[in-house]
Amino acid sequence: QVQLVESGGGLVQAGGSLRLSCAASGRTPNSYAIGWFRQAPGKEREFVAAITWSAGTPFYADSVKGRFTISRDNTNGTVYLQINSLKLEDTAVYSCASSVWRGSYSSQRVYNFWGQGTQVTISS
Numbered sequence: 001q002v003q004l005v006e007s008g009g010g011l012v013q014a015g016g017s018l019r020l021s022c023a024a025s026g027r028t029p030n031s032y033a034i035g036w037f038r039q040a041p042g043k044e045r046e047f048v049a050a051i052t053w054s055a056g057t058p059f060y061a062d063s064v065k066g067r068f069t070i071s072r073d074n075t076n077g078t079v080y081l082q083i084n085s086l087k088l089e090d091t092a093v094y095s096c097a098s099s100v101w102r103g104s105y106s107s108q109r110v111y112n113f114w115g116q117g118t119q120v121t122i123s124s
Contacts, residue, residue: 002026002098002113004034009094009118012086020081020118022096028053031098031113034079035105036070038092038120048094050105051079059105086122093117 008020022034035050049070050059058070069082079096095118097111104110 002028002031004096004098004113004115006094006096006115006118009120011121011123014086014088014122014124016086017082017084018086018120020083020094020096020120022079022081022115024077024079024098028077030100032102033099033105034072035097035099035111036079036081036094037097037108038090038094039117040089040092043092045095045108047106047108049081050099052102061106083120088122088124090120091122093119 002024003026005023012018024031033050033052036048037045038048039045047061048064049068051070051072056072067085072079096115098113099110101110
């Protein structure tokens, strides 16, 4: 199994920045990529970004391109999600997930391990 622990969420004013972390442990060699998803109140969970461990290739949802940056640190098994110019609509629970598959990272079906999530709340 792969264990994932998110951190870095909190209450932030609109226009500010936040960096979320996803620490992976366990059978991480079985993890090919890490994805970030978010679920806003009353909405379905949606894909935000993903990154492959080996090459560090990033993938983004069109809605977050330009404001979100995903990165990884292979030395400590952590994936980061930098969010800039925060908007009220960024309020959500952000979760990271591990995939053993190559490709289709926007689909939740390719992820087999999930973290508990971290709450991000944006205030006006």
